[in-house]
Amino acid sequence: MGLILLLGGARSGKSAFAQRIGLAWGGDVVVIATGEPRDEDFARRISRHRAERPPAWRTVEEPIALAAAIGDVDDGAFLVIECLTLWVANLLAAGRDEEAVLASAAGAARLAAGRAGPTVAVSNEVGLGVHPATPSGREFRDVLGRVNRSWAEAAEQSLLVVAGRALPLLAPEAVLRSTAAGSGGPRPSGHEREAG
Helix, strand or coil, rough: CEEEEECCCCCCCCCHHHHHHHHHHHCCCCEEECCCCHHHHHHHHHHHHHHHHHCCEEEECCCCCCHCCCCCCHCCEEEEEECCHHHHHHHCHHHHHHHHHHHHHHHHHHHHHCCCCCCEEECCCCCCCCCCCCCHHHHHHHHHHHHHHHHHHCEEEEEEECCCCCEEECCCCHHHHHHHHHHHCCCHHHHHHCCC
């Protein structure tokens, strides 16, 4: 199964989707939770996520050192990373610059993709919403977008979750292959058709 990246908006069903995949797994399941209870509302959200997980699943709370946490999980276990969005926010809040965050993300993605057991990483797609009003909001959106791309490049599958359902996200090469397969070969561009 390899690495699966689940992207989606708030309340799109990403976490429930990851949980359903984990429930189908026949072995041990470990969740790396990156959220920190910074306020009362967020503490309630974290509690709700904990309560929704099966009691047999082990939860590792790690807001910063994601690569180390991935490395500590039994290689054959099913791993859920919940979530990259909060992890990136934690790194930026800790003073890490974009370059450091991207390097950490690439390293963690390589570790996750190289595991023997499957890994499902959850992250928010924040580029589809309202343009952030503050410089820090725009920085967060941009950095998370780049982190999501690096994880998508490492992933065997990337899915966009909307209303609890998933749509596959294709790499450019896959789009070219499917276009060529469906038409008997690559289609000429408009310029080539005119010249022919």
